[in-house]
Amino acid sequence: MMSDITMAYNTYGTLNADHSNAVLVCHALTGDQHAASRQPLTGKDGWWSVMIGPGKVLDTDKYFVVCSNILGGCMGTVGPKDINPETGEAYGLDFPIITIADMVRTQALLQDYLEIPSWFSVVGGSMGGMQVLQWASAYPERCFSAIPIATAAKHSAQNIAFHEVGRQAVMADPEWHGGKYLEQGKNPRAGLAVARMAAHVTYLSESALHRKFGRNLQDRDDLTYGFDAEFQVESYLRYQGINFVDRFDANSYLYVTRAMDYFDLASDHGGSLPAAFEGTPTRFCVVSFSSDWLFPTTESKDVVRALIAAAANVSFVEIETDKGHDAFLLDTPEMLQTIGGFLAATAKSRGLTQ
Amino acid sequence: MIKNTTLTRPQDIRVDLQLIAEMVEPGSRVLDVGCADGTLLSHLISTKDVDGRGIELSQAGVNSCVAKGLSIVQGDADTDLTDYPNKGFDYAILSQTLQATHRPKLVMEQLLRVGKKAVVSFPNFAFWRCRWYLAVNGRMPMTSSLDYAWHETPNIHFCTLRDFTVLCDELGIKLEKSIIVGSDGRVLDYDINSRRANFFAAQCVFLLSDK
Structure with a gap:
């Protein structure tokens, strides 16, 4: 158990009066909170600058976009390179083993801290997508919509x-x-x-x-x-x-x-993936890429099938591209169109106007 | 060219769209299989307040549906209906899609597994203009709106009104309502099993249930 934890996060855009326009962006394995701003160590643009910004799909003129460094990360949120107050040395392997659910729990604490009753959307690709699925499963009332991209409900043997x-x-x-x-x-x-x-x-x-x-x-x-x-x-x-x-x-x-390896949403629900989403009010938009062999379309379809069985509100598209798993980070026009369309329609039903 | 009729999936399905909408009870749960750009679903949601879902094969169709706020899963009527639970919908709709499926018989069975009722619309290949075209030109009939040649058409399983009612009989499917439409878009008041119906119907719309 860890009591006090430090979290690093960035925000882009402005939170509206009723706190209903906040979007949580979940980063992938080697990403960080610098989703749409310069990464201080590399000097490069944020890893999802293609997606986030004024007039872009995650329009910062319209939405309040939040991205936090995951638990166990090394860009400001507590992780193994930080000092263990009990020993005065870096945690190293004394850092507790963490799971995707732990990461999401800390993001829920951040949501409370920011006084956001429910995210307008939780969005992420790859390991970020695992967090999205975990969010929707663990806190269905706290995410209005969920966009898991190029991801899976469990990490495969491969x-x-x-x-x-x-x-x-x-x-x-x-x-x-x-x-x-x-x-x-x-x-x-x-x-x-x-x-x-x-x-x-x-x-x-x-x-x-x-x-x-x-x-x-x-x-x-x-x-x-x-x-x-x-x-x-x-x-x-x-x-x-x-x-x-x-x-x-x-x-x-x-x-x-390791946290990714442990992820298996179905096994957390008695082996039934539909049970992870039973009665969910969240609207889903699942996206996969045809040439992604790390998180192939079949994995996304398993999620979609479970959501259908749970009678969830779900849209799904497989984007034709040769860019592989990385397609979610790149300027992939069909992905931007699909997610842009989904967000615009979802914003309407959320009563978000701009 | 055949004028004023639709043998392939038409761009303008206003007539059968209206007929389908009339068959659907307000507030029901609807699955539109092969929903294209979501015209029918949007229409049902706005006029009948249905809880609508859709399946569409093309990425372009899915994108256009998702942008309209519809819940659409990219998938194939031939293979992906098996993902849906038994009788999870009040209606499973197959509008102008049956003739494009690989296994129409299986799709029909699946429709009535996932839906308490099914609504199916399709162009009648025994329509007199088709017969005329084939008889006079000796060529496969083509439409004015989508002029696919026989070798490139996605419509691989055309059937006639008679073929369809025979299949329903074989599958133990009850025809709750049968509506046929002539070339001018008007509903024809013929006995559905008559030769006249099979000759003059350009479009057919059926409300189906298990026997």
Whole structure:
């Protein structure tokens, strides 16, 4: 049990008088609260700038958009790199194991703190989508609508397997020091970079990789027959890995991937996914992508099927794209149209006018 | 070209839309299977205050429905009706879609599993203009609104009024109401089992239930 917890969050737009226009954006595994503002460590635009802003789908002239760093994250909300008041040292592996439900519980505390009786919508992709489903299941009266994107009601065996590869890469790095690298002034950079590289492949698709890189060579005209980054795709992955370690804590990566692995909404409801949504008043808009093999359409359809069985108000669309799982982060026009249309219609029934 | 009739899914379904709406009790729970851009569902919600849901195959159709505030699931009438619980709806509607399904018989069975009643509308392929077109031109009839050639039409299972009533009989489905419409859009007052009906009906709308 942890008593006092610190949470970091950003808001965009203005909360209206009756506090009915607030949207919670849930970030994915390696995201953070900087959804639509510059990330201070990388200097890059917010990870969902394509979605959030004036005149955009999550229109900040109309909605009050809230995005908090998840429990166990490393961008301001308490996580394993923070100081354990009992020991005066970083928590490291003494940080309690967390679940998606724990993350959502802390977001509910934030909702109380902001005096928002119910979110107009809870939106997120991937692990963010898991939080959306957990929100709708645990607090149906506190979210008017829910938009789970490229996600699933449980983490698949294949996805757990990929996460385990990543965790083992971190833990195999001698600089990890059993999780106590901060005390040693070290950082398992190599291990975390490999974890990121492996994970990054799962966010793309074969056709997206082919379109972007093919078998093109990196800064050379001919093969050199060595272990340098000969191919552009290798160079790209190394770049992704190296940049990631500058902004992400290795232990946090272990905890958050673990939280995803534990997620299984049906098993929390006696093995029945429809039971997780029974009698829900929430309106759902479920979105998947045709080339996403990490959270394939079949997983979204399982959610949709359960919602149908629970007689929920649900819309579902599979977007045709070759961009893979990452499509939810990118400028994918059909996704923006679908979600924009859903939000506009939902705003009308919520009585939101602008 | 055949004028003033619809053999394929038409853009303008005002006539059968109105007839379907007349068959639906106000305030009921409705599933529109193959709801296209949601015209019928919107109409039923605004005029009959129904709790409406829809299934649509095309992404464009789903997007346009979702933007109208309709609850639409992207899916296929042939395969995805099995997701719906038994008799979860007062009406399962199949408007101008039967002829585009791969397994019409199965779809009919599913409609009356998920709906307490079913409403089905379709173009009658035995309509005299179709017969005339085929007899005179020796070519597959085409419509004025959607001029699909035989090799590219999504309408792979055209049937006649007679074919449909025979299938209903075979499946133990009761015809609660049968309405046929002639080429001028007017309701024809013929015995549904008569040759005349099968000859003059351009469109058919049925209210169906289990026997």
